Amino acid sequence: MNVSHPAVHPVGVPPALGGHAVPPRMRMRVRMEYLVFQGMPLPGTLGGLVLRLGQFCSALIAFSVMLSVRDFSVTAFCYLVAATVLQCLWSLAMAVIDVYALLVKRSLRNPLLVSIFVVGDGVTATLTFAAACASAGVIVLIGNDIAMCKDNPCANYEAAIIMAFLSWFMVSISFILTFWLLATL
Amino acid sequence: MNVSHPAVHPVGVPPALGGHAVPPRMRMRVRMEYLVFQGMPLPGTLGGLVLRLGQFCSALIAFSVMLSVRDFSVTAFCYLVAATVLQCLWSLAMAVIDVYALLVKRSLRNPLLVSIFVVGDGVTATLTFAAACASAGVIVLIGNDIAMCKDNPCANYEAAIIMAFLSWFMVSISFILTFWLLATL
Structure with a gap:
């Protein structure tokens, strides 16, 4: 019921996957989502x-x-x-x-x-x-x-x-x- | 060098994560990305x-x-x-x-x-x-x-x-x- 930040969850997990192609894009996504969702209206x-x-x-x-x-x-x-x-x-x-x-x-x-x-x-x-x-x-x-x-x-x-x-x-x-x-x- | 579909990669992986909150959102994302990226201009x-x-x-x-x-x-x-x-x-x-x-x-x-x-x-x-x-x-x-x-x-x-x-x-x-x-x- 509390205000969750679901879209951030999947991006916290990938480092455990060991995929060599994923991290740069994931970092990009984390940065983007952080920018968008922190204190945004x-x-x-x-x-x-x-x-x-x-x-x-x-x-x-x-x-x-x-x-x-x-x-x-x-x-x-x-x-x-x-x-x-x-x-x-x-x-x-x-x-x-x-x-x-x-x-x-x-x-x-x-x-x-x-x-x-x-x-x-x-x-x-x-x-x-x-x-x-x-x-x-x-x-x-x-x-x-x-x-x-x-x-x-x-x-x-x-x-x-x-x-x-x-x-x-x-x-x-x-x-x-x-x-x-x-x-x- | 070949035309890759990088955005689809992360969504193929999550079932292996075992996270109980992730699958519905991931399915949504897979569906959305499939709809958007298949044959779209x-x-x-x-x-x-x-x-x-x-x-x-x-x-x-x-x-x-x-x-x-x-x-x-x-x-x-x-x-x-x-x-x-x-x-x-x-x-x-x-x-x-x-x-x-x-x-x-x-x-x-x-x-x-x-x-x-x-x-x-x-x-x-x-x-x-x-x-x-x-x-x-x-x-x-x-x-x-x-x-x-x-x-x-x-x-x-x-x-x-x-x-x-x-x-x-x-x-x-x-x-x-x-x-x-x-x-x-």
Whole structure:
């Protein structure tokens, strides 16, 4: 029931095998896993919870700013609203799971569970990034190329886009760490 | 010198260890590595070369179509041209490395080399996807929201964006596979 580090177990054993080709790769793996798993924000850890809350807050701010503008005539901005809502829901759900894991001191290093985290993180990160990029393309067009920022609340849009990018960046960290964890489980 | 499969070696050994906690995870790893490494388009394989050529060709088509329009007034489209050029160069370089590896029958499963592949794939995939999304946001704005496709070659832009997305999709496959390979090396 305690938070174990299963992926580290197999690498402690090989020196007894006497295989001449194994040690360098094993040392590499030990070093990599040590780097990745020591104090990293993985699912079920305090760092993971903080990262999830960061994703949730930045996506929520992006959503709130977009909603405050109340302009839904541009498709890219509507998509950004939808993507930030999805990101909020996903990050909140993951934060709840992290709180549960921390409270009952349960490990979340189950291959099926980690696979779901990886797919969810990958999909939401891609959608949030796509929405932020599309909105950024439109804002650069409005602001720089046709210079119509006088008629539009460009600063608000830019703030929302920056928060969406920040959320994407944090989800990407989660994705890369959980993907690495899945590969080494 | 021959193309070896080093990552599979450690997993064939554990049954001799007699550890009671290891087998389920090891079976999982064997299954995962079997699924990933059997006939997958990894660096230094024929499948990898075909994937690289696919990335290169789709990025080249996107670049050519964008260049044929000769309209560089929109920042997002200029960014798409730059991103597709970078994607072409990266995929071509990787294809050349794959051809070299196939010709001299050399394995590319070196941790440092695979790390470079992962970083390169990750960066170019992100840049290509960002450019494609930004351009898509602008095209949807021009085509749907303000309906100005009569004055702009929207079909050409759309074709270029679709090819850029296709290139991104193929680079993502390379990224995910090489990242998995790096984690299990």
